[in-house]
Amino acid sequence: MNPQRNSFGIGPKVSLFTLGTMRANESIEQMYSVVKEACLAGINHVETAPAYGLAESLLGEAITMLDSEGISPFDKWVITSKILPGVSSKNGKRQLLAMLKRLRVSKIHNLAIHGLNIPEHLSWALNGEGSELLKWAKSQGLIGQIGFSSHGSFSLIEEAIDSKKFDFCSLHLHLLDQTRMPLAKIALKAGMGVMAISPADKGGHLHTPSQTLIKVCSPIEPLELAYRFLLSQGISTLTLGAYRPEDLSLARRLVNENKSLSQAEQTAINRVTKSLKDRLRETFCGQCTKCLPCPKAVPIPTILRLRNLAIGLDLKTFSKERYNLIGKAGHWWEKNDARACENCGECLPKCPNKLNIPKLLEETHIQLVDNPRRRLWG
Ligand code: SF4
Ligand code: SF4
Structure with missing residues (x-):
């Protein structure tokens, strides 16, 4: 049976986990081993950015090497990369062409505005030089769909979603910080793809959880519980910034697990909330x-x-x-x-x-x- 895929805006369907390439950018050997393991784990979606050092060119090289060995997802790789807001249209065009060259492709499926964090960034994308750049990229067939990642305010993200100019978004969505979950629901309802940024690290250093968190979540691992929570909420895909192939072992196990929460999982989540309330009491x-x-x-x-x-x-x-x-x-x-x-x-x-x-x-x-x-x- 083929691994599970979720809809992602108007682009190709993606795996429940997305390989983030930020941490695999030290050498081609490292990138190759991580991308290969991601493929074997059922992942077809990779996420990168010019801001991640050598990641784009190493990714392009690794995918080419794997292709020549006949190793690729059954439905091909889906690539998301990003462009920083605020650049001039001329500069942005140059950056985009250089990006495609590094990735060794003539088109990427998903281009995200990298850090649409302040109102000026949104204006740039909707009405400014960014708008011109994105229209050009689409008309030239260089990109499939347009999205954004944001660390900005609730209202700014809501405005970006409401603009209907974006097909996907990457947001901070966490079991231990659910403040942006309503935005994810609005985006999903509008047909956008939603990617959770760093559910492990920014979600509470869940790769190295405290003994208290381990005890409260037991018998489920805290990171597994966090992943399962997000997947059960219908989040399209979760980023996982692997440093070594072993970092993908949990994703391999959960690659088809986007069903509703089990009774045991829901009970563990209730215990997390109870622990917070019991220990903090009236504060x-x-x-x-x-x-x-x-x-x-x-x-x-x-x-x-x-x-x-x-x-x-x-x-x-x-x-x-x-x-x-x-x-x-x-x-x-x-x-x-x-x-x-x-x-x-x-x-x-x-x-x-x-x-x-x-x-x-x-x-x-x-x-x-x-x-x-x-x-x-x-
Ligand atoms: S401090 Fe009070 S009002 Fe503010 S978020 Fe916490 S509970 Fe709500
Ligand atoms: S007392 Fe409350 S409202 Fe006033 S400055 Fe402090 S945090 Fe802000």
């Missing part, structure tokens, strides 16, 4: 976002989600990594950490859980920041 943040907007642009739900995970599931290493990245990753992540709070109290009456938000922010900062130096308030 649990339900992620409703009703406290927003904050006049000082403090990303309250994001910071309190990291607190939820650090305390509720002992995912402190993950929470610390994400917290200390705030303000250091441009438009790819939050700009302000808890220090931006000026204790104005505006958020307090809006919180249905009656959380003392400024106090929790202060505590979270002390708990998660690298090298805390001094008290920040009062």
Whole structure:
């Protein structure tokens, strides 16, 4: 029986897992072994980008080598690559042609805007030089369908989906952070393909879970539970950034597993929620976002989600990594950490859980920041 495929916008169908090539870019031997294993595991969809170092050219070379050995998916490879927003139409055309050359193809199935994170990026794609570039690429038969990846706000992603100019999107969708799941549902309903970005790493370092998370999910592995949750929700495909062929073993096992959750899986997910609530008690943040907007642009739900995970599931290493990245990753992540709070109290009456938000922010900062130096308030 052939491996399962899901619809992906108006393009060819894709496997439940997508090989992300970001981490297999050190040598042709590494890329070859990972791409070959992906094929043997039933994967037909590979995702790459010019921003991933040598990944595109190594991928093009690896696929050519495998083709010559008669190793390819039964329905051929589907390739997704990306282009950064903001480039001029002239430059973008040059970049796109160079991309095709590196990948050794005359056309790629899916081209995504890489990081449609701020309103200017959306304007670029819909009305600016990006729009001109994308129209040209389609008219020349260089690309199949157009999509975007985004780390941006809920409303920006919603606007991009509503524009009906995109056929697929790549979003942060996680078992332990379901804030963007409604957007995925809207996109799927609109016929778009939806790819989950990094469910393992950005989903809570699930390749190295805490003992608490292992215990709560047992007998199911946390990463397997996270994958199964997303697949059962109808997410088209999940990215998996393999470094070695062995990294694909779980994908090989789950390559046809997009059925509804079993009773055991649902029970394990309920235990995750219960663990969070039991440990955080009256300080649990339900992620409703009703406290927003904050006049000082403090990303309250994001910071309190990291607190939820650090305390509720002992995912402190993950929470610390994400917290200390705030303000250091441009438009790819939050700009302000808890220090931006000026204790104005505006958020307090809006919180249905009656959380003392400024106090929790202060505590979270002390708990998660690298090298805390001094008290920040009062
Ligand atoms: S108390 Fe702090 S977090 Fe709440 S609205 Fe005021 S500045 Fe924002
Ligand atoms: S309103 Fe309260 S529960 Fe909701 S996200 Fe904000 S802090 Fe969390």
